[in-house]
Amino acid sequence: MDVVYGGGKYGKEAVEWLIENGREFVVIDVDENCLVNREMDVEKFGGRFLKGEIRELLDVIEEEKPEYIFPTAPIHIAASLVSKKFNLEVWNEGINYVLSGIPAKIIVSAGRGSVVVSYNRDYTCLPKCSAPDVCPVTKIRKPAPMYSLLEFAIPEGFVIKTIYLRPGLGAVRGEEILDLFDWAEKRDKIFVATACRCHGVVTALRRRP
Incomplete structure (x- = not known):
């Protein structure tokens, strides 16, 4: 189901x-x-x-x-789920670590423990886009899928890949969320990201004192 x-x-x-x-x-x-x-x-x-x-x-x-x-x-579903499960809090300062590894030109917003990124930062995406290597809006070739870039930017984090079921419609695999829970269970500081080929969000969390 x-x-x-x-x-x-x-x-x-x-x-x-x-x-x-x-x-x-x-x-x-x-x-x-x-x-x-x-x-x-x-x-x-x-x-x-x-x-x-x-x-x-x-x-x-x-x-x-x-x-x-x-x-x-x-909302960032993956971050909200792991935060609820382990009673974590947003770690505002932790996002500075994430920002140090992300090119400024793809940052849409940053603050309150999260960074939103996009290869199409300043324009509206086409409806039902198939996310080709060259963005049909900006005409710029992506250097890597966004999830790969975030894996590089936060090597100590957990990146969940959004998969395309048809152009314009994505989902995450339930087993990846369960893997996230196993990964986060004994960690005090947690970076979790969700990304497709074009866009992503990273959230920093930590155990409550």
């Missing part, structure tokens, strides 16, 4: 793909009146809706071990 976290516009696109491919799934959103619930009868197509937030997503991942997780809410 699969999980969609966020029942808005992008969550709806994920649900449409899941229905087209005959997959069982659960949609999690804090709002029972979210777009997916308003416009789609998910139970009719092998899905179910669960009202909840990160705690509920964490429970579903650990209990049901989904194959794909669609992080369609506007």
Whole structure:
């Protein structure tokens, strides 16, 4: 089974793909009146809706071990999950370490323990882009997939790769989130990133004193 976290516009696109491919799934959103619930009868197509937030997503991942997780809410899902599981706090100063290894020209924003990066920093991406080696907007060839660049920038961190299921639609593998939990369990300072070929986010966390 699969999980969609966020029942808005992008969550709806994920649900449409899941229905087209005959997959069982659960949609999690804090709002029972979210777009997916308003416009789609998910139970009719092998899905179910669960009202909840990160705690509920964490429970579903650990209990049901989904194959794909669609992080369609506007937060860093991987960082939120590991933070909730181990009661971590955002480590604002830790992000300076991350910034030292990332080219300034790809930084979209930095602060509050996170850095957002993109090869298309200043323009709007094309809808349903297939993420080719040469960006169709900037016309610049990417030196490496963003996840590879972040692996270089934070060698002591954990980088989760977003995979493309079709142009414009990505997901992370549930097993990678479980691997993240195993990796983070005995660490005091944690750098976790999620990235596709073009964009990414890195968050610094640490154990509470």
